Amino acid sequence: VAESDIGRIQPGQAVSFRVDAYPGAAFxxxxxxxxxxxxxxxxxxxxxxxxxxxxxxxxxxxGMTANVTVEIDRASHVLRVPNAATRVRPTADVFTALGQAFPDVGESAEEWEHTEAQATGGTLGTPASARTGEVWIFRAGRLEAIPVRLGTTDATHTAILAGPVTEGLDVVTAIAMQTSATPSPSTTSSPLIPPRRPPSAGRGTSGQRTP
Known part of the structure; x- marks a missing residue:
């Protein structure tokens, strides 16, 4: 294991892998x-x-060669968004094409999390791997940024630990500039994993609605 990754490897972690001799089998x-x-x-x-x-x-x-995946973290009963949604960075040209000034992201993820904890009478735990970020939505012809706290990620999705994001909200995953029209953000939904959550799970987003 490379030096850059070894700090996340611990005895007892689950491992899955495949070998060339049995391409259809997972060990x-x-x-x-x-x-x-x-x-x-x-x-x-x-x-x-x-x-x-x-x-x-x-x-x-x-002597067999294996392609190994080590599970270093797991998140259940949380909201998730496609990884592409966390990488969207609209440029000045995009806002100019929309006739829109660069928007204020508004309340930070930390401020929202503090407000939510006060409203629910508790505190929201933050894993060491959590980081702040934002996702964008396209509403009424305008791009709007939503601050979020990001959690565990894999090759396709990232968990949302806090922020005014709800199940079913369409988020921008890419922006295609057109020469004669306004940019057309593509959107995708942010489903729950799994579809049902226990009553105590997801306090950061449960019951919240986006503005």
């Missing part, structure tokens, strides 16, 4: 050991990590 295991002796090759530092994997059929053989 599951767990991290059992991270060796402290670094391996240095061409000034690149890595650490040997041992994974325990059941092999009852003896399909896995010494």
């Amino acid at each position: 599951m295991g767990k991290v059992s050991l991270v060796r402290l002796d670094p391996v240095i090759e061409q000034n690149v530092v890595s650490y040997i990590t041992t994974i325990d994997v059941p092999n009852p059929d003896l399909k896995l053989k010494p």
Whole structure:
């Protein structure tokens, strides 16, 4: 495991992987050991990590090359948005084409989270991996920014831990500039994972409506 990633690898984490010999099969295991002796090759530092994997059929053989995924975090019963929605950055040309001044993002995610905690009589926990950001919506011909606190992410989606974002809200994932018309933001919905949440989950967004 590369030096840049080893800090997130811990014994007991779930692992899935595939091997070229069985392209349609997924194998599951767990991290059992991270060796402290670094391996240095061409000034690149890595650490040997041992994974325990059941092999009852003896399909896995010494020397096989595997593409491994280690689960370093998990989020359940939270709102999520496509990763593309967190990377949208409208330019000045976009707002000029819309006849719109650059909007004020408004209340920060931290301020919104504090207000929500006071309203619900509790506090909202923030994982160390959480970070602030914004998503954009296209409403009544105008782009509007919504401040959010972002959580766990994977290859396709990012969890929303706090912010005035609700299930079913269409968010901008891309903006295509046209030569003779206003930009056309593409939108997609932000569903819950899974469809139902327990009463105590999602306090940061439960029951909130966007302005």
